[in-house]
Amino acid sequence: MSFSDLLLQQTINGLSLGAMYALLALGFTLVYGILELINFAHFNVFMVGSFIGMWTLQLMGINGQSIVMTGLPLIGTMLIALIVTMVLSGALGVLIERVSLRPLRDVKGPAAMITTIGVSYVLFNIILLTVGADSKNYPNPLPPVQWDIGDAVLRLREVLIWVIAVLLMLGLHFFVQRSKMGKAMRATAQDPEAARMMGVEVDRVIVIAFFLGSALAGAGGLIFGLYYNFTSFIIGFTAGLRAFTAAVLGGIGNVPGAMLGGVIIGLIEAMGGQFIATAWTDVIIFSILVLVLVFRPAGLLGRVAPNKS
Amino acid sequence: MRMITKLFARIPMARRQHLLTLLAGVAAIAFPLLHDNDADIDSAANAAAYATLALGLNIVVGFAGLLDLGYAAFFAIGAYAYGILTSFQVMPHWSGFWEPFAWLELVRRIPQPGGDLVHFTVSFWIMLPVSALIAAAFGVLFGAPTLRLRGDYLAIVTLGFGEIVPIVVRNVDSVTNGAAGLNGIQAPRLFGHSFGVAALPYYYVAIGLVALLVFVSIRLRDSRIGRAWMAIREDEIAAAAMGVDRTRTKLLAFAIGAGFAGATGTFYVAKLQTATPEMFGFPVSVMILVMVVLGGMGSVWGVVLGAVSLQLLQSWFLEDISGWIHDLGTLIGQPWMLKIDLTESIELIFGLILVFMMLYRRDGLIPATRKQSALSFEEQHAEVRRGGFPALTGLGNFTHSDHTGLEVRDITVRFGGLVALNKVNLAVPAGDVVAVIGPNGSGKSTLFNVITGLTAADGGTIRFDTQSLLGLPPHQILRRGVARTFQNIRLFTNLSVLDNVLIGQHARLKTGPIAAVFRPPSTRREEAAARVWATEILSLFGNRLLPRATQTVSHLSYANRRRVEIARALASRPKILLLDEPTAGMNPAETLELAEQIKSLHSLGLTILLIEHKLDVVTRLADKVVVLDHGEKIAEGTPDEVRRNDAVLQAYLGRGTLAEGMVDA
Numbered sequence: 001m002s003f004s005d006l007l008l009q010q011t012i013n014g015l016s017l018g019a020m021y022a023l024l025a026l027g028f029t030l031v032y033g034i035l036e037l038i039n040f041a042h043f044n045v046f047m048v049g050s051f052i053g054m055w056t057l058q059l060m061g062i063n064g065q066s067i068v069m070t071g072l073p074l075i076g077t078m079l080i081a082l083i084v085t086m087v088l089s090g091a092l093g094v095l096i097e098r099v100s101l102r103p104l105r106d107v108k109g110p111a112a113m114i115t116t117i118g119v120s121y122v123l124f125n126i127i128l129l130t131v132g133a134d135s136k137n138y139p140n141p142l143p144p145v146q147w148d149i150g151d152a153v154l155r156l157r158e159v160l161i162w163v164i165a166v167l168l169m170l171g172l173h174f175f176v177q178r179s180k181m182g183k184a185m186r187a188t189a190q191d192p193e194a195a196r197m198m199g200v201e202v203d204r205v206i207v208i209a210f211f212l213g214s215a216l217a218g219a220g221g222l223i224f225g226l227y228y229n230f231t232s233f234i235i236g237f238t239a240g241l242r243a244f245t246a247a248v249l250g251g252i253g254n255v256p257g258a259m260l261g262g263v264i265i266g267l268i269e270a271m272g273g274q275f276i277a278t279a280w281t282d283v284i285i286f287s288i289l290v291l292v293l294v295f296r297p298a299g300l301l302g303r304v305a306p307n308k309s
Numbered sequence: 310m311r312m313i314t315k316l317f318a319r320i321p322m323a324r325r326q327h328l329l330t331l332l333a334g335v336a337a338i339a340f341p342l343l344h345d346n347d348a349d350i351d352s353a354a355n356a357a358a359y360a361t362l363a364l365g366l367n368i369v370v371g372f373a374g375l376l377d378l379g380y381a382a383f384f385a386i387g388a389y390a391y392g393i394l395t396s397f398q399v400m401p402h403w404s405g406f407w408e409p410f411a412w413l414e415l416v417r418r419i420p421q422p423g424g425d426l427v428h429f430t431v432s433f434w435i436m437l438p439v440s441a442l443i444a445a446a447f448g449v450l451f452g453a454p455t456l457r458l459r460g461d462y463l464a465i466v467t468l469g470f471g472e473i474v475p476i477v478v479r480n481v482d483s484v485t486n487g488a489a490g491l492n493g494i495q496a497p498r499l500f501g502h503s504f505g506v507a508a509l510p511y512y513y514v515a516i517g518l519v520a521l522l523v524f525v526s527i528r529l530r531d532s533r534i535g536r537a538w539m540a541i542r543e544d545e546i547a548a549a550a551m552g553v554d555r556t557r558t559k560l561l562a563f564a565i566g567a568g569f570a571g572a573t574g575t576f577y578v579a580k581l582q583t584a585t586p587e588m589f590g591f592p593v594s595v596m597i598l599v600m601v602v603l604g605g606m607g608s609v610w611g612v613v614l615g616a617v618s619l620q621l622l623q624s625w626f627l628e629d630i631s632g633w634i635h636d637l638g639t640l641i642g643q644p645w646m647l648k649i650d651l652t653e654s655i656e657l658i659f660g661l662i663l664v665f666m667m668l669y670r671r672d673g674l675i676p677a678t679r680k681q682s683a684l685s686f687e688e689q690h691a692e693v694r695r696g697g698f699p700a701l702t703g704l705g706n707f708t709h710s711d712h713t714g715l716e717v718r719d720i721t722v723r724f725g726g727l728v729a730l731n732k733v734n735l736a737v738p739a740g741d742v743v744a745v746i747g748p749n750g751s752g753k754s755t756l757f758n759v760i761t762g763l764t765a766a767d768g769g770t771i772r773f774d775t776q777s778l779l780g781l782p783p784h785q786i787l788r789r790g791v792a793r794t795f796q797n798i799r800l801f802t803n804l805s806v807l808d809n810v811l812i813g814q815h816a817r818l819k820t821g822p823i824a825a826v827f828r829p830p831s832t833r834r835e836e837a838a839a840r841v842w843a844t845e846i847l848s849l850f851g852n853r854l855l856p857r858a859t860q861t862v863s864h865l866s867y868a869n870r871r872r873v874e875i876a877r878a879l880a881s882r883p884k885i886l887l888l889d890e891p892t893a894g895m896n897p898a899e900t901l902e903l904a905e906q907i908k909s910l911h912s913l914g915l916t917i918l919l920i921e922h923k924l925d926v927v928t929r930l931a932d933k934v935v936v937l938d939h940g941e942k943i944a945e946g947t948p949d950e951v952r953r954n955d956a957v958l959q960a961y962l963g964r965g966t967l968a969e970g971m972v973d974a
Contacts, residue, residue, distance in 0.1 A: 038461050100664050109542070110376040111667045113464060114602060117378070117595065118663025125657035237591070241472070244465060279480050286469035293462050294454045 001151040009152035010270040016158045016227055018266020019165035023220035024243035025250070025258035026172060027093075027213025033189040033253035034209050035105075040116040041096050042217055043240030044123035049089035049218030050231040051127060056084045057139035065229065069141040077141055082164065085222045086215035093214025094207055102203075120236070127233040135232035138225035161223050168219055169259050172212065176255055181208060189253060238282070242269065245289040251302020260301060337516045341509055349625075351508035356620035357515035358577050363600040363616040364522045364609065365569025370598070371607035371677070372535060373562035374542025375456070376464040379471020380597055383567035385589035386447050387440035387574025389478060389485060392584040393429070394436060395495040398486050400426040433497035436575050444571025445564040452563035456556055471594050475586040490585030497579050504579075511580045518576060519613065522569055525826050526609045529565070532825030532836070533811075533818045538562050539607075540801050540812045547799035549783040550761055551792075552816030552881060561822060592656065599659045602666050605673020614674055622658075627651040678803065678861060712774035712884055714739040714916060715760070715791075720769035722755055722940075729755040731940045732769065737885065742907075742917045744927040746951075747937035748960055753920045754796055756937070757887050760918075761793050762786045773885070788816045790884030794874040794891060796920070800862045806873055807858040810843040813880030846876045849906070868899050885916040892923055904929050924952070936960065 001009070024046050031039045060077055061067070069077060100119050104112045145156040176182040187195040188205045196202050224239065225231045246265040250257025265285060272281050292299060320328060337357075341350045362384060369377045393399055401407075403418050403425035410416045415435075417428045431439075455466045478485045485491065496504045497514070504510045529535045537558045540548035549555050578584040596619070604615025631651045638646025666673065717735040721728070730752045737743045745753050758764035760771055762783040771778045778786050792813075801809050818839055824832045847854040850872050857865060862873060871891060878886055891907065892900040904926045911917055911930070921927050927934060928948040936944040936951055938960040944951050951957055 036461070038465055100668065103668055107671070109374060110370070110460065110464070111671055113376060113461060114598070115664050115667040117598070118660045118667065121595065121656055121660025122664065125654065125660060129654055129657065241465075241468070248462075248465075279476070283473050283476055286473050289469055290454060290466055293458055293466060297458065297462070 005149075005151040006274060008149060010274045011267065012152065012154055012158055014267035014270030015263065016161050016266070017269055018246075018263035019161050020220045020223050020227065020262075021239070021243045021246045021265050022259045022262025023165055023168060023216045023223070024239060025247040025262045026169070026255065027217045028244050028247040029250075029252055029255060029258040030185075030209040030213040032247070034185065034192070034206055035101075035112075037101075037112050037116070038244070039213075040113065040240075041100075041119040041123065042093075042116075042213065043236040044120045044127075045089055045093055045096070045214045045236075046217040046221045046224075046239060046243075047231075047233060047236035048092060048123055048127060048221070049085055049214075050221030050225050050235060051131065051136075052088045052218060053081055053085040053222030053225055054136060054138055054231055056081045057141070062139040062141050064137050065140050067139075067141050068143045070143055074141060074143075078160070082219060082222060085218045089218025089221070090211040090215035093210040093217075096214075097207060097210040102206075124233060124236065131233060133233065135230045135234075138229050138231050140226055140229055142226070157226055161227060164219065164223065168216060172216070173255060175212075181205070185209060241282075242285055245285050245292075248289060249292050249299055251299025254299065254302045257299055257301035261299070334520065337519075338513075341512055347508050350512050352621065352624040354508055354512040354515045354580065355624070356617045357512070357519050358573055358580075359597065359600060359620050360519045360613045360616035361515070361522050361573045361576075362570055362597045363604065363612040364519070364526050365566040365573070366597050366601050367566075367604075367607065367609065367612045368526065368529070368538070368569070369562050369566035370601055371605075371612065372530060372538040372542065373559060374460070374538075375559060375562065376460060376467075377563070377566070378464050378468040378591075378594055378598070379474070380467070380566070380570060381589045381591070381593035382451075382467075382471045382474035383444040383448060383570035384574045384577070384593065385474050385478060385586070386444045386567075387571030388578040388584045388589065389491070389574075390440045390443045390571070391431075391433070391436045391575035392491040392494045392578050393484060394431040395429060395433075395579075396491050396493050397428060398491055399484055400428060403427050430495065433495075433575070433579050434499075437572050440575040441568035441572040444574070445568035448564040448567030449560055452560045453556075456559040456563065468591070468594075471591055475589055478586045478589075485586075488586060490583055491578075492583050494578050494582045494584065496582060506582075511576075514576060518572065523609055523613065528826045528828065529822065530609065532832075533815060533820040533839075534558075534561065534822050534825045536804075536808055536812050537815055539804055539808070540815075542607075543801035543803055544799050546763060546783075547795065547801065548812070550763065550787060550795075550799075551813055551877060552784045552787040553812070554782070554784045565822065596659060599662050601673075603662055603673060605675050605677055606671075607677035608673055608675045611673045611675035611677065618674075619659075619662075623652070623655050627655060712739050712790075712916075713772075714741070714774070715885055715918065716770075716772045717756070717760065718770045718772075720756070720759060720771060721767045722752075722759055722764060723767050729940050730759065730937075733937070733940070733942050735935055735942070737916055737918050739884075739916050740911075740914060741932045742911050742919060742930050743933045743935060744919045744921055744931035744948075745935050745937060746921065746924070746927060750939075751937040751960075752940040753937055754889060755940075757793060757889055757918075757920065760786075760887065761791060784816065787881055787883075790882075791887065792878035792881045792883035792885075793887035794871075794878055794889055796889040796893065798867075798870050798874055800870055800874055800877070802863045803861060805859050805861055806847065806854055806865070806876075807840075807843055809862060809873055809877050810846055810880045811839055813877035814839050814842065815881075817882055843880060846880050849879075850876065868895050871895065871903070879910075883915070885918060886910065887918045889920045890922060891919070892921065892926055900926060924948075928952075 024042070027042050027045070028039065031037060031042070057077070060080065062077070096119055100115050101112055104115060140157075142157050142160065147154045176185060184195065184200040184205050185208065187198065187200055188202055192202055195205075221231070224235060242265050243262065246261035247258045248261070249264060250259070250261030268284065268288070269281055272284050276284065317325065340353060344350070362380070366377065366380050369375050369380070400419070407416050407418070407427050411418060415429070415431050417430050419426045419428045451467070451470050455463055458466065479488050496506070497510075498504070499510070537548065537553045540551065540553055541555060541558055545555060600616040600619050601612045602615070603619060604613065605611030631649060634649050635647050638644065715735075715737040717733060719732045719734060720730055721732055722730040733752070733756065735743070735756070745756065747753050755764060759766050760778065762778065762781055762785075766779055773789060773791060776789060778789065778791070801812060804812075818835055820832050820835060844855070844858070847858055853869060854872055854876065857869070862870060865873065871894070875888070875891060888907070892903050895903060900923060907917065907919070907930055919927070919930065931948055934946065934948050934951040935942060936954070936957050943956040943960060944954040946954070
């Protein structure tokens with residue numbers, strides 16, 4: 001494969017990974033923007049979302065890669081799987097907020113963050129203990145259509161992933177920028193106290209943020225399964241850390257920043273794996289995280305936050 | 310049994326703790342003699358090793374309040390340091406360079422046909438402290454770039470480092486033997502006898518380590534260093550303003566915590582005689598965190614208990630309970646019960662512990678601060694005094710009128726597009742009281758923040774006693790004699806009144822970590838003098854603060870908190886005191902009392918810069934009044950001149966409503 005074809009192929013791969021990380025990063029950013037909380041539970045909401053997607057597809061009679069669909073049935077199946085996964089993952093996020101985080105809303109210090117680590121561990125181990133440690137073959141009804149561009153290959157699943165991710169992100173962007181709830185969200189992120197006094201129901205805003213973030217993580221989990229053809233209890237940790245790095249890189253609390261960061265991290269992972277060594281991918285990504293935090297804590301698109309003291 | 314508890318209740322509180330310590334020590338020493346089971350002694354040795362890790366993490370998380378999610382990285386560093394220096398993994402070629410090391414028995418010459426090789430044989434007893442130092446050095450290395458970050462970012466960065474270290478270990482196989490792990494690590498030797506694989510000697514080394522680190526933890530906690538850590542945990546900004554060097558103090562916590570882990574790592578691999586990257590991953594970091602959270606963040610004995618109980622739960626109880634469930638299943642013929650293995654669900658239990666402890670018992674099993682009994686009626690009774698401070702005998706040392714005072718020139722501060730201060734000039738001559746007044750949002754507190762180094766200036770100069778303060782970090786500004794209080798009270802809420810005032814003296818004391826542990830006579834004297842000074846400062850406020858010296862600040866009334874904040878600032882022996890609305894929220898009687906106290910501080914020679922809304926207080930105290938509005942100085946003069954100034958009246962009352970005397974209302 002020529003160098004330019006390699007580059008093209010890794011760009012295709014990187015954009016697919018990036019789409020997934022961006023969806024996951026949005027959840028970190030939404031919650032952080034409002035609560036200034038790193039939500040470690042998000043890591044494994046993504047993982048559980050991936051299983052919800054798998055079970056939904058299986059309930060519709062799709063097992064492994066043997067059943068291939070085309071046309072409207074394919075679109076319908078994917079749409080149902082996506083919606084069910086997102087709604088249930090979103091509900092999981094809301095449940096986590098309601099049960100474990102709301103009572104700690106006014107507690108200073110690392111208590112809330114420690115709780116999210118605990119929740120993350122609980123989700124992780126529930127799946128491990130009930131589903132098992134072996135990775136699961138992911139149901140995938142996509143036809144094996146692909147386009148050859150030189151030596152590089154663009155598969156239908158990649159196009160589908162991009163379409164889903166772009167549509168979801170556009171939807172979120174318009175929701176945050178245009179809708180009344182979105183405005184309330186932005187107001188709460190700026191100053192929860194002032195927003196509350198202006199009649200914003202802050203509790204509801206937080207619930208919506210958790211719902212949207214977790215729903216997008218669920219979509220990311222479904223995409224993970226469709227892209228790699230497997231899922232496992234273990235996928236949340238690495239993907240979560242990379243997505244968090246993406247959110248920080250783009251500017252945490254910043255919605256377009258999370259998307260940009262996701263794409264950049266996806267590309268770095270693909271290129272790094274190709275041209276450096278897969279074994280060092282995480283080291284590279286963490287080095288980026290540290291460098292960004294030290295030298296540009298506001299991220300690429302973020303502005304320096306005013307001192308909230 | 311009742312007799313024992315009754316007897317115990319009769320022992321004074323301080324003695325009780327010593328007695329419990331002694332009992333725990335005796336039990337720990339006697340355990341292997343009474344229970345001669347190698348596997349159980351081995352579990353107990355592991356429990357002790359985890360207790361040392363929990364003690365180290367407790368310094369970082371519990372004392373300094375820094376959430377470290379990659380603590381196992383330092384455990385790994387200590388482990389591999391010993392592993393590499395005592396196994397056959399790294400063997401350089403022999404040369405004369407190694408001769409002295411061979412003589413010191415740190416290396417051995419291995420004859421080889423292709424040229425002799427060097428085999429490292431560094432003693433376990435040497436490596437124990439050396440690993441601690443190596444890990445501490447890595448703690449500084451990881452901490453230096455990241456400790457300036459906000460606490461929550463620190464968590465994720467440490468998580469990152471916690472991941473990177475095992476990856477590096479896995480990838481540089483020439484040094485670490487990669488994923489396969491180091492083998493043939495040498496067991497410790499003592500007086501020519503190898504420890505081998507029997508659990509007993511390791512057990513005693515482990516409880517020795519626990520005892521040592523408990524001692525070090527307690528000594529550090531009750532010292533200038535420990536107070537600085539807790540100040541940072543409670544309120545970083547206030548800690549800095551009170552003279553605590555944030556970066557250094559945090560780094561110190563990070564390094565000492567890492568050092569504990571490094572020594573434990575050496576112990577742990579010496580016991581196992583093998584080391585693999587998997588032994589030091591994220592789950593280990595979380596497990597240590599669970600131990601600290603369960604026992605009580607900041608509680609030394611709590612985290613030991615947390616570590617021991619979790620380790621025993623894991624290695625003994627879960628297996629036993631699973632066994633009982635299996636027996637029960639066989640008995641009542643329920644085959645599904647035979648499949649239950651609770652040891653597999655240990656991580657689920659960890660997760661649940663984290664969530665439930667945070668929701669229902671954040672202070673852990675043994676809380677770091679004990680509940681305090683209420684004050685008696687007499688102690689609660691406040692004598693409202695008039696005429697300033699009663700006892701001024703020991704306080705002659707506030708006279709600093711030899712300095713040239715504070716001079717702020719053309720200071721400008723912008724927040725984005727907003728100009729908070731625009732070329733403001735202000736002079737506070739030594740020995741004077743100057744008041745700054747102005748409507749809300751006029752830039753008064755920003756002026757204080759820029760003088761004390763909490764906000765950066767966009768132009769201008771600030772000089773105190775001819776030295777420039779601009780660009781200095783807050784703790785150095787305090788060191789030069791500029792102390793302050795905050796408009797919205799920033800005390801160390803979960804610490805006692807006495808501790809708050811002691812932290813005020815941080816910059817005036819010298820005790821470092823080593824002196825804190827060994828407590829040489831000079832340190833004892835310094836600490837005793839600090840307590841005397843703190844008590845003197847507290848006694849300024851009559852019986853308002855003194856009976857409450859050991860109470861947690863969060864139990865105090867609003868007015869008393871204001872007084873503690875002033876006491877804390879005074880404790881630093883300032884040359885100039887910046888008071889930001891000291892009487893806010895006080896009733897007229899309390900206001901009057903405080904105003905007279907401020908006046909007596911002034912008569913002691915203290916220079917005072919005051920932000921105040923109550924104009925009667927300003928009139929009573931100030932030699933000069935400076936009026937700010939929209940970030941600009943609009944008037945300056947004596948209180949009388951200022952209250953007649955048109956611009957001032959307009960700023961306060963708005964245009965067209967000028968009415969002389971209305972500002973008095």
